[in-house]
Amino acid sequence: MTSHGKFRSSSGKGSRRSSVKKIVTDPKERQRLVENILKPFILEDSVYDKVCDVMLDNFNKGLGKDTNADARVKMFPTYVRSVPNGTEEGNFLALDLGGTNFRVLLINLNGQEVDMESKIYLIPQHIMLGTGVQLFDHIADCIYKFMKEHKLENKKLPLGFTFSFPCKQLGLAEAHLTTWTKGFKCEGVEGKDIVTLLHDAIKRKGDMHVECLAVINDTVGALMSCAHSDRQCGIGLILGTGTNACYIERLENVELWDADYEEPKQVIINTEWGALGDNGDLDFLITEYDKHVDKHSINAGKQIYEKMISGMYMGEIVRLVLEKLRKNGLLFNGKGSEELSTRGRFYTKYVSEIESDVDESDFKSTKQVFDELNLTDYTDQDCRIALHVCSLVSKRAAYLASAGIATLLNKMERKDVSVAVDGSLYRFHPHFHDLMVEKIQKLIKPGLRFKLMLSHDGSGKGAALVAAVANRLKEEALQKNSED
Ligand code: GLC
Numbered sequence: 066m067t068s069h070g071k072f073r074s075s076s077g078k079g080s081r082r083s084s085v086k087k088i089v090t091d092p093k094e095r096q097r098l099v100e101n102i103l104k105p106f107i108l109e110d111s112v113y114d115k116v117c118d119v120m121l122d123n124f125n126k127g128l129g130k131d132t133n134a135d136a137r138v139k140m141f142p143t144y145v146r147s148v149p150n151g152t153e154e155g156n157f158l159a160l161d162l163g164g165t166n167f168r169v170l171l172i173n174l175n176g177q178e179v180d181m182e183s184k185i186y187l188i189p190q191h192i193m194l195g196t197g198v199q200l201f202d203h204i205a206d207c208i209y210k211f212m213k214e215h216k217l218e219n220k221k222l223p224l225g226f227t228f229s230f231p232c233k234q235l236g237l238a239e240a241h242l243t244t245w246t247k248g249f250k251c252e253g254v255e256g257k258d259i260v261t262l263l264h265d266a267i268k269r270k271g272d273m274h275v276e277c278l279a280v281i282n283d284t285v286g287a288l289m290s291c292a293h294s295d296r297q298c299g300i301g302l303i304l305g306t307g308t309n310a311c312y313i314e315r316l317e318n319v320e321l322w323d324a325d326y327e328e329p330k331q332v333i334i335n336t337e338w339g340a341l342g343d344n345g346d347l348d349f350l351i352t353e354y355d356k357h358v359d360k361h362s363i364n365a366g367k368q369i370y371e372k373m374i375s376g377m378y379m380g381e382i383v384r385l386v387l388e389k390l391r392k393n394g395l396l397f398n399g400k401g402s403e404e405l406s407t408r409g410r411f412y413t414k415y416v417s418e419i420e421s422d423v424d425e426s427d428f429k430s431t432k433q434v435f436d437e438l439n440l441t442d443y444t445d446q447d448c449r450i451a452l453h454v455c456s457l458v459s460k461r462a463a464y465l466a467s468a469g470i471a472t473l474l475n476k477m478e479r480k481d482v483s484v485a486v487d488g489s490l491y492r493f494h495p496h497f498h499d500l501m502v503e504k505i506q507k508l509i510k511p512g513l514r515f516k517l518m519l520s521h522d523g524s525g526k527g528a529a530l531v532a533a534v535a536n537r538l539k540e541e542a543l544q545k546n547s548e549d
Contacts, residue, residue, distance in 0.1 A: 084392055085391065085392055085393075085394055085399035086392065086393050086394045087394050088394040088398060088399050089393075089394045089395055092446075095395055095446075098393065098395055099390060099395050099450055099453075102386070102389060102390060102393065102395070103386070103453070103454065103457055105352040105353075106352065106457040106458060106460075106461050107457065108350060108461065108464070110507070112349070112350055113464055113465075113467070113468045113504070113508060114508070115349065116347070116350070116465060116468040116469075117468045117471055117472045117475075117508055119341070119346045119347065120138075120338070120341060120468060120469055120472040121472050121475075121476065123136065123137060123138040123338075123341055123346065124138060124140060124336065124472065124473075124476065126138070127139050127140030127336070128140050128314075128318055128319055128320060128321075128334075129320050130320035130321055133320075133321055137340045137341065137342075137343045137344050137346075138336055138337060138338055138340055138341055139231060139233075139243070139336075139337045139340070140319075140334050140335075140336055140337070141231065141232065141233055141234060141334065141335045141337060142234065142319055142321065142322055142332050142333075142334060143234055143281065143282065143285055143311065143332065143333045143334065143335050144234055144236055144237045144324070144332065145237070145279075145281065145285055145289070145332065145333040145531055146329055146331065146332050146333075147329055147534070148288070148289060148292035148293075148296075148298065148313075149289060149292060149293045149530045149533075149534070151176055151177055151293060151294075152176065153174045153176075153529075153530055153533040153534065153537075154174050154175050154176065154533070155173075155174060155223075155533060155536065156171065156172070156173050156220075156222060157171075157172045157173075157174065157222065157223055157224065157225060157528075157529040157532050157533060157536075158170065158171060158172075158208070158212075158222045158223070158224040158225075158275060159171075159172055159224065159225045159226070159227065159524070159525045159526075159528035159529050159532070160204065160208070160224065160225075160226045160227065160228075160528070161227045161229075161283075161286075161524040161525055161528070162188075162204070162226075162227070162228055162229065163227070163228060163229025163230055163247070163249075163283055163306075163307075164229065164283070164305050164306050164488075164489075164524075165305075165306055165489070166185045166186070166187070166188075167185070167186050167187070167188045167204070167207065168183050168184065168185050168186070168524070168525065169183065169184055169186065169207055169208055169211040170182065170183040170525040170528075170529070171183070171211075171215055171217070172525060172526065172529035174529060174530065174533055177293070177294065179293075179526055179529075181522065181525055181526065182215065183525060184211055184214070186207040186210075188200075188203065192251075193248055193249050193250070193251070194249075194250050194251070194363075195251055195252070196251060196252045196253055197251045197252060197253040197254035197257070197262060198253070198266070199251070200251045200254070201262045201263055201265070201266035202266050202269065202270070204263065204266060205263075205266040205267050205269065205270040205273075206270065208267070208270075208273065208275060209270055209272070209273060212273060212275075218272070218273075219274070220274065221274040221275075221276075222274070222275055223276060223278045223532045223533075223535070223536045224275050224276060224277045224278065224532060225277075225278065225279045225280075225281065225527075225528030225529050225530075225531050225532030225535075226259070226260070226263065226277050226279065226280045226281070226528060227280075227281055227282070227283050227286045227524040227525070227527065227528045228240065228242075228259050228280050228281075228282070229282055229283040229284075229303070229307070229309075229524070230242055230244075230245060230246055230247075230249070231243045231244055231246065231335075231337045231340075232259065232280065232282070232335075234280070235258075237278070237279045237280070237531070237535050238260050238277060238278055238279055238280060238535070239258050239260055239280075240258060240259045240260065240280040241256060241257060241258050241259070242254050242255050242256065242257060242259060243255065243256075244364075244367065245364070246307055246339060246364060246367070246368055246371070247306050247307045247377055248306075248363070248377065250363055250364075259280055260277050260280060263277055264276075264277065278531075278532045278535040278536055278539065279528065279531040279532045279535045281527060281528055281531050282309065282311060282335045283301075283303050283305075283309070283487070283523065283524045283527075284301040284302065284303050284309050284310055284311035284335060284336075285301055285311050285333055285335060285527060285531070286301070286487075286520075286523035286524040286525070286526070286527025286528055287301035287302065287303060287485040287486065287487040287520040287523035287524075287527060288300065288301030288311055288312075288313075288333065288485050288520075288523070288527070289301075289523065289526070289527035289530045289531060290485065290520050290521065290522065290523035290526040290527045290530070291483060291485035291518055291520045291523070292485070293526070293530060295483050295518065297481050297482060297483045297516075298482075298483040298484075298485050298518070299312055299313045299477060299479060299482040299483065299484075300312045300313075300470065300473055300474075300477075300482060300483075300484040300485065301333075301484075301485045301487075301520070301523070302466070302470060302484055302485065302486045302487075302488075302491075302517075303486075303487055303488045304374070304375065304376070304466060304486065304487075304488040304490040304491040304497065305375065305376055305487070305488025305489045305490055305491070306375060306376050306377045306488075306489070307339055307368070307371050307375045307376075307377060308338070308339055308370070308371050308374045308375040308466060308488070308490075309335070309336065309337055309338055309339050309371075310336050310338055310469060310470065310473060311333050311334060311335045311336060312333070312334060312336070312473050312476075312477060313331050313332075313333055313334075313477070314331060314332060314333075314334045314477075315330060315331055316330045316331060316332060317330070319332060319334065336473075338370060338371075338469050339368045339370055339371030339375070340367065340368055340369070340370070340371075341369065341370035341469075342369030342370045342373075343366060343367055343368070343369050347369055347370060347373075351369070351373075354382050354385045354386060354389075355369070355372060355373055355382065357385055358372050358378050358381050358382055358385070359372055361408060362378075370465065370469075373461070373462060373465055374462040374465050374466050375462075375488075375490060376413040376488070376489055376490040377413075378413075379413045379416055379458060379459065379462060379490070380409075380411045380412045380413040380414075380415055380416055381408065381409060381411065382458050383411055383415075383416055383454055383455055383458050384405065384408075384410065384411035386454050386458065387405065387411070387451060387454060388401065388405060388406065390450065390454070391405070395450070396447055396450060396451070397440055397442050397443050397447055398442040398443075400440075400441070400442045401440070402438055402439040402440050402441075403439065404437075404438040404439050404440075405438050405439075405440060410438070411438070413489075413490065414489075414493065415434045415437075415455075416455045416458065416459055416494070417490075417493045417494045417495060418430040418431075418433070418434055419431045419434055419451055419452055419455045420452065420455050420456055420459065420494065420495050420496060421495045422448070422452060425445075425449065428445060428448035428449075428452075431448040431451055431452060432448065434451075435447075435448075435451075456496075459494060459496070459497065459500075460496075460500055462490075462497075463496070463497050463500035463501050463504065464500065464501075464504045466501060467500070467501045467504035467505045467508060468504075468508060470484060470501070470505050470515075471504075471505050471508030471509050472508075474505070474509050474510075474513055474515055475508075475509055475510050475513070478510075478513075479513075480512070480513065480514060481514045481515070481516075482513075482514075482515050482516075483515070483516045483518050484515060484516065484517050484518065485518055485520035485523065486498075486517050486518065486519060486520060487519070487520040487521075487523050487524070491519075492519065498517060501517060502517060505517075
């Protein structure tokens with residue numbers, strides 16, 4: 066797993082032992098004080114019920130004509146109306162931007178068979194925080210290199226773009242970025258159409274015959290990719306650098322729907338649920354650590370729910386708790402390290418690694434993480450406490466995400482729904498799946514059934530599938546025009 070969430074600055078260094086209170090040696094007293102500090106992460110069932118209520122209220126506000134303007138959870142209609150039927154075919158390019166990496170993919174669809182070749186390109190920090198022109202020129206450069214390497218220079222290829230940020234779509238191939246999330250902040254892109262920016266950059270680069278036919282969110286990619294083989298699939302969920310979900314909604318519930326009402330009378334809604342809580346709706350459960358993470362992020366006040374759940378932030382929450390315990394004389398004999406006091410240096414992958422230590426007697430992974438962080442003064446009891454911190458923070462994240470999924474399942478009221486899940490957090494955390502299954506089960510209405518399925522490479526395959534459908538429609542329209 067790549068390391069998520071490198072924050073940009075480091076916090077005050079060098080205060081390693083000076084600020085430490087008395088070291089607590091009595092085991093019982095130590096346990097009592099540790100539990101006290103960790104209490105805010107242990108939430109009663111009623112708190113998760115309340116999260117479901119708040120989530121539903123926010124979903125409805127986002128869907129409502131008169132309430133959408135002020136809604137934080139935007140519930141964007143995606144213009145993706147039908148799931149694939151397995152007859153899609155041809156060669157497609159796909160782009161995947163929005164996680165830890167940028168990828169270009171070449172995908173061959175042939176019924177149920179899907180062949181993919183892909184290459185990862187790095188987006189350097191200065192581009193993530195630079196201008197939109199720089200970002201899209203870089204993307205065009207990468208496409209160019211990829212096409213050259215795959216001897217596709219003179220081919221005319223349709224392209225699907227998985228762009229995993231909140232976009233107001235005006236059609237399948239028109240998507241205006243509303244606000245950057247996660248680690249991106251490129252000037253001059255918010256409010257603009259992503260497809261125009263991409264096409265302009267491709268034109269500037271010259272010598273490429275690429276047309277972007279569809280922009281999709283990664284949640285939609287996950288859903289489409291699973292739906293290709295599982296007709297019950299109705300929800301796409303990402304638990305990676307960020308978190309978000311999409312689902313299939315009946316058109317009659319989408320008050321802002323402005324296109325046709327032809328069959329199928331449904332559309333995929335990109336909820337952008339990461340923004341839940343941006344108006345204070347989650348203040349009843351927010352901790353001092355969540356506030357700290359938010360305050361020091363590049364989008365303070367935004368994506369509050371996302372910051373309690375996803376991979377970009379989870380490691381940092383754990384780090385803050387460990388630091389608090391240390392400063393209270395409850396960990397590492399009060400001695401930290403420059404690494405442990407550096408913002409963003411405790412990666413979310415460490416949480417997964419520490420929690421994979423099932424055999425308490427050796428704590429192999431936990432000790433390895435401590436060594437990587439240059440911590441020298443630790444005992445098995447410190448390992449036990451660190452494991453406990455990680456498991457409470459990740460359990461809260463899994464339960465919060467479960468509240469979101471349960472709300473969607475309850476709202477959809479379909480008897481059987483498969484949820485397509487992707488993202489590094491879900492993929493690599495040893496217990497996230499089980500924690501979610503257990504909690505969702507508790508929160509859904511009796512009689513509803515669900516499955517959480519790992520979606521493989523939805524961002525690539527999903528974009529190709531949507532582009533394939535768009536391409537077919539385009540060719541049918543051209544054919545019709547020439548016949549008229
Ligand atoms: C952020 C983005 C959203 C994306 C999610 C997962 O929440 O705003 O569009 O789906 O991250 O990548």
